[in-house]
Amino acid sequence: xxxxxxxxxxxxxxxxxxxxxxxxxxxxxxxxxxxxxxxxxxxxxxxxxxxxxxxxxxxxxxxxxxxxxxxxxxxxxxxxxxxxxxxxxxxxxxxxxxxxxxxxxxxxxxxxxxxxxxxxxxxxxxxxxxxxxxxxxxxxxxxxxxxxxxxxxxxxxxxxxxxxxxxxxxxxxxxxxxxxxxxxxxxxxxxxxxxxxxxxxxxxxxxxxxxxxxxxxxxxxxxxxxxxxxxxxxxxxxxxxxxxxxxxxxxxxxxxxxxxxxxxxxxxxxxxxxxxxxxxxxxxxxxxxxxxxxxxxxxxxxxxxxxxxxxxxxxxxxxxxxxxxxxxxxxxxxxxxxxxxxxxxxxxxxxxxxxxxxxxxxxxxxxxx
Amino acid sequence: xxxxxxxxxxxxxxxxxxxxxxxxxxxxxxxxxxxxxxxxxxxxxxxxxxxxxxxxxxxxxxxxxxxxxxxxxxxxxxxxxxxxxxxxxxxxxxxxxxxxxxxxxxxxxxxxxxxxxxxxxxxxxxxxxxxxxxxxxxxxxxxxxxxxxxxxxxxxxxxxxxxxxxxxxxxxxxxxxxxxxxxxxxxxxxxxxxxxxxxxxxxxxxxxxxxxxxxxxxxxxxxxxxxxxxxxxxxxxxxxxxxxxxxxxxxxxxxxxxxxxxxxxxxxxxxxxxxxxx
Numbered sequence: 001x002x003x004x005x006x007x008x009x010x011x012x013x014x015x016x017x018x019x020x021x022x023x024x025x026x027x028x029x030x031x032x033x034x035x036x037x038x039x040x041x042x043x044x045x046x047x048x049x050x051x052x053x054x055x056x057x058x059x060x061x062x063x064x065x066x067x068x069x070x071x072x073x074x075x076x077x078x079x080x081x082x083x084x085x086x087x088x089x090x091x092x093x094x095x096x097x098x099x100x101x102x103x104x105x106x107x108x109x110x111x112x113x114x115x116x117x118x119x120x121x122x123x124x125x126x127x128x129x130x131x132x133x134x135x136x137x138x139x140x141x142x143x144x145x146x147x148x149x150x151x152x153x154x155x156x157x158x159x160x161x162x163x164x165x166x167x168x169x170x171x172x173x174x175x176x177x178x179x180x181x182x183x184x185x186x187x188x189x190x191x192x193x194x195x196x197x198x199x200x201x202x203x204x205x206x207x208x209x210x211x212x213x214x215x216x217x218x219x220x221x222x223x224x225x226x227x228x229x230x231x232x233x234x235x236x237x238x239x240x241x242x243x244x245x246x247x248x249x250x251x252x253x254x255x256x257x258x259x260x261x262x263x264x265x266x267x268x269x270x271x272x273x274x275x276x277x278x279x280x281x282x283x284x285x286x287x288x289x290x291x292x293x294x295x296x297x298x299x300x301x302x303x304x305x306x307x308x309x310x311x312x313x314x315x316x317x318x319x320x321x322x323x324x325x326x327x328x329x330x331x332x333x334x335x336x337x338x339x340x341x342x343x344x345x346x347x348x349x350x351x352x353x354x355x356x357x358x359x360x361x362x363x364x365x366x367x368x369x
Numbered sequence: 370x371x372x373x374x375x376x377x378x379x380x381x382x383x384x385x386x387x388x389x390x391x392x393x394x395x396x397x398x399x400x401x402x403x404x405x406x407x408x409x410x411x412x413x414x415x416x417x418x419x420x421x422x423x424x425x426x427x428x429x430x431x432x433x434x435x436x437x438x439x440x441x442x443x444x445x446x447x448x449x450x451x452x453x454x455x456x457x458x459x460x461x462x463x464x465x466x467x468x469x470x471x472x473x474x475x476x477x478x479x480x481x482x483x484x485x486x487x488x489x490x491x492x493x494x495x496x497x498x499x500x501x502x503x504x505x506x507x508x509x510x511x512x513x514x515x516x517x518x519x520x521x522x523x524x525x526x527x528x529x530x531x532x533x534x535x536x537x538x539x540x541x542x543x544x545x546x547x548x549x550x551x552x553x554x555x556x557x558x559x560x561x562x563x564x565x566x567x568x569x570x571x572x573x574x575x576x577x578x579x580x581x582x583x584x585x586x587x588x589x590x591x592x593x594x595x596x597x598x599x600x601x602x603x604x605x606x607x608x609x610x611x612x613x614x615x616x617x618x619x620x621x622x623x624x625x626x627x628x629x630x631x632x633x634x635x636x637x638x639x640x641x642x643x644x645x646x647x
Contacts, residue, residue, distance in 0.1 A: 093375045093376065094375060094376040094377075102460075104379045104421060105379075106377055106378065107376075108376040136615065140628055141374055141613040143374075247622070276615065277616060278610075280425065280610045280616065282424050298618070305617075305618060307608055308606060308607055308608050309445075309606075310447055313647070318646075319646030327620060331620075331623040333623075
């Protein structure tokens with residue numbers, strides 16, 4: 001449901017969008033700089049969006065600069081996409097009470113989220129959300145915790161005009177412009193936004209906004225900035241389907257050299273918007289009458305991830321890095337019909353030693369060893 | 370009744386067998402009669418067993434699917450949960466979710482000879498297969514049961530092996546890496562049994578479960594004897610926490626062992642089988 005470039009929302013009317021969302025029953029989360037990085041934070045009513053944020057990313061580096069630009073979305077991304085909003089980093093799945101006779105009563109926890117509107121979602125994160133949907137909401141199993149949170153989201157996406165040096169969404173086919181998965185989509189210009197609806201819920205909000213027609217030069221400016229955002233990306237994956245190439249190179253010497261740099265810290269899997277591993281554990285009360293069964297993000301880079309009755313399948317970093325990469329860029333294709341990488345570049349920026357996934361995979365699948 | 374995928378239901382232990390020093394069989398019944406009634410499983414499937422306040426582990430069901438009102442799980446005390454489960458007594462309660470996974474392809478095996486090769490506690494998930502075939506003895510060809518253990522004292526269910534061996538066209542062969550007193554099986558790895566078995570490779574299937582080095586050696590022998598890779602079925606194990614194909618721990622190349630397995634045809638996994646790190 002794509003409407004053409006028809007509606008322009010002047011910058012000084014942007015607050016009308018926030019009001020419409022709030023009137024529609026949505027809590028608004030908007031990008032803010034917090035502890036030196038962009039995060040989605042609750043936007044108190046009457047508050048305005050941050051302006052002039054500029055983000056500089058490089059392998060192992062993320063820096064915020066505040067400029068005098070009037071734009072609200074002239075930055076690439078923060079450490080987290082939408083994942084923590086639908087797949088909580090820690091949540092109780094169920095709890096159990098045990099009485100003095102040893103009888104147990106199990107109670108499943110249910111997520112009860114308020115409707116929430118996220119302002120400024122990137123195309124890479126929409127693509128990642130679609131992938132998480134395939135994982136958590138498939139025919140084999142539908143995760144009720146994920147499903148409830150997912151249904152509460154209203155997504156206001158923005159076409160990305162300022163990719164970072166670490167971004168490569170153009171090469172994965174996931175950006176920098178959004179194709180679908182949003183309720184509303186913005187193109188930001190200096191004096192305002194061209195706004196489109198992608199769903200009926202988005203259409204309803206759009207109808208209430210005081211919009212002007214889009215001028216031809218505004219449409220041209222958008223086309224130019226979108227093209228620039230695509231062309232400025234220098235990093236790329238060698239191909240969109242690397243499954244065969246990776247599994248043919250399981251003994252490539254590069255796995256050993258990357259493992260010499262990798263700290264196995266799991267930062268990459270924490271910031272990756274598609275990584276879905278979680279562990280489950282019990283936390284009993286001190287009197288031992290009740291216990292909570294909790295799930296928590298896990299990572300294939302941990303020692304415990306592959307533990308099985310006294311044996312660790314991936315005891316060293318080389319095997320863990322290979323597991324991550326062959327899954328992310330390889331076996332995801334068989335499992336979910338596409339690569340597990342959306343080109344957001346977070347694993348490059350947030351790697352403490354600056355390992356670059358595009359560089360590693362290129363070395364591994366290129367013919368010369 | 371509790372039917373949630375994540376949340377266990379209560380089950381009570383109604384029988385307990387100490388099979389060896391470290392191995393215990395717990396037979397349980399779901400305490401909700403309606404749930405107990407509708408519970409069905411296939412040989413080779415597993416349940417997640419929950420020890421109160423500690424956690425869950427995957428354990429295959431080793432009892433007869435025909436009487437699924439009670440469920441037997443054979444457990445070796447190795448980790449935190451299994452040590453705790455092994456100490457429980459009749460009347461104690463646990464949590465149970467299941468059954469999960471794809472079991473042994475018993476329909477495909479009909480009218481064929483069945484070769485069962487197991488090592489250590491790998492025998493447990495295959496017991497329902499053996500019982501199934503023995504209860505329908507005329508519908509299958511030869512039944513060859515080969516079981517290996519590290520030390521002869523580790524062999525559990527000696528009486529069962531003896532009883533199985535008395536059925537027509539049924540061969541039971543036992544091997545121990547180290548044989549103790551009164552051991553009249555073979556001393557050596559389970560592959561030593563192949564020469565005695567005279568395996569039928571025409572119109573036969575093999576079901577394997579046990580430590581992977583042993584499985585690898587057996588797959589090699591079976592392939593050399595002429596058994597096609599899609600006739601060799603292996604029950605795989607990896608860390609499992611959700612059993613729903615979600616938590617990622619049992620990911621094995623393009624498979625999740627909990628939902629795509631645990632029983633796989635060798636043809637489907639041979640590209641990764643035995644590769645270190647998967």
